[in-house]
Amino acid sequence: MTTAVHEGPGSEDVLAVAEDVWMALLGEDGMLVPRAVPTGTPFDTAAWSAATTISGGWQGVVTVELAEALARRLTVRMLALPADQTATDSDVADAVGELVNMVGGNVKSLMPGPSTLSLPAVAAGRAAFARDAALACRVDLSWLDAPVRVSVHVPLGGPR
Amino acid sequence: MIIDDSRAMRSILRRIVTGLDFETSEAEHGQAALDQMRAGVVPDVCLVDWNMPVMDGYTFITEVRANPEWRDITLMMVTTESEQRQIVRALAAGAHEYVIKPFTPDAIVDKLSLLGLVPA
Numbered sequence: 001m002t003t004a005v006h007e008g009p010g011s012e013d014v015l016a017v018a019e020d021v022w023m024a025l026l027g028e029d030g031m032l033v034p035r036a037v038p039t040g041t042p043f044d045t046a047a048w049s050a051a052t053t054i055s056g057g058w059q060g061v062v063t064v065e066l067a068e069a070l071a072r073r074l075t076v077r078m079l080a081l082p083a084d085q086t087a088t089d090s091d092v093a094d095a096v097g098e099l100v101n102m103v104g105g106n107v108k109s110l111m112p113g114p115s116t117l118s119l120p121a122v123a124a125g126r127a128a129f130a131r132d133a134a135l136a137c138r139v140d141l142s143w144l145d146a147p148v149r150v151s152v153h154v155p156l157g158g159p160r
Numbered sequence: 161m162i163i164d165d166s167r168a169m170r171s172i173l174r175r176i177v178t179g180l181d182f183e184t185s186e187a188e189h190g191q192a193a194l195d196q197m198r199a200g201v202v203p204d205v206c207l208v209d210w211n212m213p214v215m216d217g218y219t220f221i222t223e224v225r226a227n228p229e230w231r232d233i234t235l236m237m238v239t240t241e242s243e244q245r246q247i248v249r250a251l252a253a254g255a256h257e258y259v260i261k262p263f264t265p266d267a268i269v270d271k272l273s274l275l276g277l278v279p280a
Binding site for chain 2: 020021023024025075091094095101102105106113
């Protein structure tokens with residue numbers, strides 16, 4: 001399910017970015033599927049989240065939230081870990097950070113520039129946003145029944 | 161040399177290029193790469209991310225190009241920075257090729273082939 005609230009990238013564009021990144025990283029394992037989630041529903045618990053900030057010609061924050069199991073599977077795939085080896089939290093933070101870097105960088109290319117992309121911030125848990133940020137776009141997806149959410153927030157009152 | 165602050169991305173790139181019979185070294189940012197190069201690890205080609213802590217990829221490229229002893233090193237940006245302005249900046253600074261993340265292994269192979277580093 002996609003939701004657009006404030007001015008920012010279109011949900012279809014963000015969905016396309018997510019699909020491109022997913023296909024490159026995990027495409028052989030399964031497809032991303034849109035998921036119907038009512039507006040305002042918090043992301044599932046037991047998640048990893050990562051955020052990157054776009055500053056300049058357009059300003060916003062791009063976040064990716066992943067179920068725990070999915071974050072670990074993504075990490076195992078990206079690092080090509082042996083079957084008997086599990087990803088550490090540090091590994092997961094690294095992989096999820098690179099994921100949001102790719103999504104954020106490609107969202108940046110959709111918006112007016114020139115802009116800069118911050119280094120990713122990664123957390124085990126739900127992403128939190130400042131009170132002066134407003135949701136611009138939210139895309140809820142699932143991958144092998146594991147939830148994924150990509151969100152874009154802009155400064156309250158619209159992009160500056 | 162693979163220069164990226166993400167271990168996961170370095171791992172992905174390492175698997176691609178070792179499959180092409182390259183030997184690899186890695187650095188987590190531009191300054192670490194320069195330190196290795198000044199210590200004698202001078203690569204034939206660098207795959208360089210743009211957004212990194214300590215020293216970003218653009219600065220790394222300008223530093224490499226400022227040293228005549230490293231003029232034979234091939235520099236390829238591998239980054240999410242896909243604005244035309246950024247691509248032009250990188251190429252003007254001395255990058256030979258530019259790959260936008262996410263990429264397929266074939267995209268890396270194609271670029272290395274264009275650079276004459278792997279058979280076409």
